[in-house]
Structures are given as C-alpha cells and as structure tokens.
Amino acid sequence: MKPVVAIIGRPNVGKSTLFNRIVRRREAIVDNLPGVTRDRLYGEAVWDERPFLVVDTGGFLSGDDDPFAPHIRRQVEQAVAESDAVVMVLDGRQGLSPFDRDLTLRLRSADQPVFYVVNKIDGPAQEELLHDFYALGLEPLYSLSAEHGYGVPDFLDDLVAALPAPQPAPEQIDPEAVRVAVVGRPNAGKSSLINRLLGQERMVVSEVAGTTRDAVDTLLQRQGRAYRFIDTAGIRRKAKVDLKLEKFSIIKALKSLEACDVALIVLDAEQGVTEQDIRVAGYAHDRGCGAVFVANKWDLVDARTLTPHQFTRELRESARFLPHAPVLTVSALTGQRVAKIFPLIDSVFAQYTTRIGTGVINRIVTEAVQRNEPSMHKGRRLKFYYTTQVSERPPTFVTFVNHPEAVHFSYHRFLLNQIRLQTGLDQTPLRLIFRQRTGKIDFANWKKNKQKPKSKKTRRKKR
Structure with a gap:
C-alpha cells in the first residue's frame, strides 16, 4: 500500500499540470478553462526510488454558482481524508485570493503534512511573486513551474522525505485486474x-x-x-x-x-x-x-x-x-x-481470455468444412489446411488456406459460428484470420528422404 498525496487548490492554478509533471505522463486533461477536473484522478509516481500515489482533484471554491461546486468540495474533502500528505497549489501570477485564505484555514487542522506550492514561477527572476503569499503565515513556500519543471525536483525531495514508508497490503490484489x-x-x-x-x-x-x-x-x-x-x-x-x-x-x-x-x-x-x-x-x-x-x-x-x-x-x-x-x-x-x-x-x-487447444480447433474447422464445403475459386476447391489460436483477449485464430482472399464473408461467418457453437464461446468477440500457406512439405516422402544421423561406430571407422 503506497502513500497517497492529494493535490488541491482553487480552479485553474495548475493542479492537473503538476499532477502530470509528477506522474510523468499526460494523464489529466489540462486546459485554460477553469473547472476542467471534476473527479478525483489517481496516478502512480516514483521519486528517488520512493513510489507513491498522486490524486488530482477539482478546483475547490467555498461558494460558487457552478452547479458542480458542492460535489467537487465533497470529492476534495474525501481525497484529503484518504491522503498521507496534501499539496496545496497557489497561483503565483494571479496572486493571493480570498479562496486561498479560506482553504488555508481549513488545512490548519489537518493531521497530515501540508505542502504549499506557488505555481507558475518560471525562474529566479519571478521569485519576488512569493511575497504576497507570506501574508498567510505559511512556511516554507515552494516556488515552481509545473509546466516547465522549475523548482519541482527540490519540492519532490522534501515531499517524499515526509511520506510514510509503503505498508504491506492486508490482502494481495491480483495484478491482472x-x-x-x-x-x-x-x-x-x-x-x-x-x-x-x-x-x-x-x-x-x-x-x-x-x-x-x-x-x-x-x-x-x-x-x-x-x-x-x-x-x-x-x-x-x-x-x-x-x-x-x-x-x-x-x-x-x-x-x-x-x-x-x-x-x-x-x-x-x-x-x-x-x-x-x-x-x-x-x-x-x-x-x-x-x-x-x-x-x-x-x-x-x-x-x-x-x-x-x-x-x-x-x-x-x-x-x-x-x-x-x-x-x-x-x-x-x-x-x-x-x-x-x-x-x-x-x-x-x-x-x-480463453485458449483453445490446437487439436480441438483443428477438429472443429475440419468437421465444419466437411459438413459445408466452401465454394469453388477459379475452378478449384478452397482447401483449409491448418488452424491454430495465435492470441487471446479476444481469442484469435489463424487458418491457412490455399486462396485466403477467395473466402466469402458468409463462409467466414459460418466458421465463426461453428467455433462459437462447439467451444461455448458465446459471450466474447472472436477473430478468424485467413492466411496463405507457405513452405509446402511433401509429408508422404519426408520420412523416406530424411537422412538418419550416423552412429558413433561409423564416425570412429572414418577416423
């Protein structure tokens, strides 16, 4: 069980951008339009060989005309309750907001460590933008740019140092969910x-x-x-x-x-x-x-x-x-x-995820072809030589035919229906691919012409 980090803040301060930066993938949708993120979005991250989970939340507003505001506040509160550390993101370009003050007051009683991040600081020349936020009485303040990565490594060093060690899960969860x-x-x-x-x-x-x-x-x-x-x-x-x-x-x-x-x-x-x-x-x-x-x-x-x-x-x-x-x-x-x-x-x-044995699927296709022979192609009968399952998810079969391009879609559907009927795979998609057989072998004369390996006695006489 990995420690959980919740990212919160008012709308459009760059929470989703910071989330993407930490998990190193574009998991969260980012747009200049406020209120893009509404649900909690989880992602796995690793920093300094320390794995943890990151939660992106919707923009928190104490009073808003947005009909989603009460739902989002409930989601944010639940995410904070589930987390081992909280990251509150502030907007360095827009400055201090009354909503920032309100959210800061709520977080003062939090049991877990809280990290206050001033985002959209693109370099040392913009560090002076932090001055307004010292009025909140918060220390330390981390200045960074989630979009360009400035200041993020130092912040992550302190974040993972404050996280608890991963705990063994009470029950082993199947990795193949x-x-x-x-x-x-x-x-x-x-x-x-x-x-x-x-x-x-x-x-x-x-x-x-x-x-x-x-x-x-x-x-x-x-x-x-x-x-x-x-x-x-x-x-x-x-x-x-x-x-x-x-x-x-x-x-x-x-x-x-x-x-x-x-x-x-x-x-x-x-x-x-x-x-x-x-x-x-x-x-x-x-x-x-x-x-x-x-x-x-x-x-x-x-x-x-x-x-x-x-x-x-x-x-x-x-x-x-x-x-x-x-x-x-x-x-x-x-x-x-x-x-x-x-x-x-x-x-x-x-x-x-079913896999059918080669002998079984060959028998099914052979019997289906014998019951209902395919049509002629340029005066010659289509021949189905060999069928095997090549993959699952969904079950995919390959049949080698002398003229794969001549198999009519209705006969294709007939063979699929026969496979469904004989295998009981009636609730999953099936794929049947026709391919040209290559590398023909004369099996009748193969054993006769095959050279037998020489015995040890024969090799000694030659020496």
Whole structure:
C-alpha cells in the first residue's frame, strides 16, 4: 500500500499540470478553462526510488454558482481524508485570493503534512511573486513551474522525505485486474452506476450532461478478484462536439476502450435505443473488447409498455454486430439488478481470455468444412489446411488456406459460428484470420528422404 498525496487548490492554478509533471505522463486533461477536473484522478509516481500515489482533484471554491461546486468540495474533502500528505497549489501570477485564505484555514487542522506550492514561477527572476503569499503565515513556500519543471525536483525531495514508508497490503490484489471501461452517451448514468458498484460516491454525479471529462480509474476487489473500473466521458455525435475540451475527453474514452477487457455499454432505458448508442457499441466492437449492454434507469420505464425481453429484442435488431454481448436492465439509483453485473463481467472475461487447444480447433474447422464445403475459386476447391489460436483477449485464430482472399464473408461467418457453437464461446468477440500457406512439405516422402544421423561406430571407422 503506497502513500497517497492529494493535490488541491482553487480552479485553474495548475493542479492537473503538476499532477502530470509528477506522474510523468499526460494523464489529466489540462486546459485554460477553469473547472476542467471534476473527479478525483489517481496516478502512480516514483521519486528517488520512493513510489507513491498522486490524486488530482477539482478546483475547490467555498461558494460558487457552478452547479458542480458542492460535489467537487465533497470529492476534495474525501481525497484529503484518504491522503498521507496534501499539496496545496497557489497561483503565483494571479496572486493571493480570498479562496486561498479560506482553504488555508481549513488545512490548519489537518493531521497530515501540508505542502504549499506557488505555481507558475518560471525562474529566479519571478521569485519576488512569493511575497504576497507570506501574508498567510505559511512556511516554507515552494516556488515552481509545473509546466516547465522549475523548482519541482527540490519540492519532490522534501515531499517524499515526509511520506510514510509503503505498508504491506492486508490482502494481495491480483495484478491482472479485470479492466472494465464504462462507456455510453452523455448523462446515461455511467458515474452513478460506478458509484453503486463501488458502494461509495467516488464519481461526481449530476443531471448536467458532460460532467465526467477525464477517464478515471478506480480499483475494486470483490470475492478475491480485482477490477479496474474506468469511468469515461460521454461519447456524443461529432456534430454535437464543439468544445476542444470535449473532443479530448472523447479521445480518452476511445483509448480506454482499446485498453479494457470488458466494456459496459450504458444505455438510457427511458430514452430507448438510439443511433448514438449503436455507434458507441460499434466503437467497442471495432476495438475487439468484450461487451455487456447495461440498460440503466429501468426504474423510470413503464413495465406495461416495455419489458426487458422487448428491449433486448429491439437492441439485438439494432446491434446485430454484437450478438454475443449480454443485455441487463438495471437501475443505478435503486440498485435494481446491479449485483448481476459482476457475474456477467466474470463470464465475459473468462471467455475473453480463453485458449483453445490446437487439436480441438483443428477438429472443429475440419468437421465444419466437411459438413459445408466452401465454394469453388477459379475452378478449384478452397482447401483449409491448418488452424491454430495465435492470441487471446479476444481469442484469435489463424487458418491457412490455399486462396485466403477467395473466402466469402458468409463462409467466414459460418466458421465463426461453428467455433462459437462447439467451444461455448458465446459471450466474447472472436477473430478468424485467413492466411496463405507457405513452405509446402511433401509429408508422404519426408520420412523416406530424411537422412538418419550416423552412429558413433561409423564416425570412429572414418577416423
């Protein structure tokens, strides 16, 4: 268990820039627009061979018209309570603010060490900008530039020196955690669903679409298995995306699909299946991850007009390219059927990581070809020589054919369906690749022509 460092401060003082500088990756979205970060964002960092976790938080304001302000304050307070050290970031260019005074007063009673950082000091010539902040009675003050790295090494030296040593975890968490990306349209209830699964208010939740902007990771251990949930920004139609910031958020959401094992595709059951829902499902299909359709807000659906069976049938008709994805109707607000999500994730993940023996997959393909022979190609019959599984996540098979370009897509689909039927892999995507066989060998005469190694007695006679 690594020590935790929480980065706090008012909006637009450079908290996310400092976070990225410490973790040495562009994990947090950075923009000049205040209020970009809303959720807690965790990242791993190492300095002077000391590992620790860094938490980026939303901008803290004691009183603000922003509808997210109360949620953000709660997130900041929780992050501080969970941390072993706090870093309060101040803006050296804008000077001292009444909000800085208010937050400083709150931190005076903190049990953990607090480091006060004056950001946007780009060099020794700007050190005089610190004078205003001495009025807070704080010492020492660290001057640095999170963007350019000035002063950061000295600050990190003192920070890691004050951190407690890493403690052994009470329970060993599987390093191969199941990576679950929660994706969908804006305001479909993705963050609410994760909060319900975690049993705590981990994500900022609001009725305003576009609340989540970063792709936020959250670890959870349940019944001996570790899960890494990734809450992503809502993916809306390109024509609706006008803010540069939102475009970055959607790109991060799509990258989360590439890195996940299972995608929970969250739909708003009250609004029904929309074109954008199918487009989001298509993103998951193109990236080859396992998928589970989760129809949220089922408590708002009139059972007299729509049943789960009718909703599933409509969804299957619209998303024919994902026939293997299970469908579950839930309510994140009431908790209805939410507990069934974990067994579905486990089932999909088990199939997603399955490996089939070469003998088994060869037998399945051979019997399928014998039952339904492929079409002719230029007067010659297509021949399927050999099939093997080359990878998993998802299970991927390669079949060597005399004319791979001549295999019709319908026959391709037929072979995939036969593999699903014979192996029971009905909840995971499968990939079947056709390749040209190279290096032909005459197996009938191979043994006859093969030279036998000479015996030791023969070699001694030659000497």
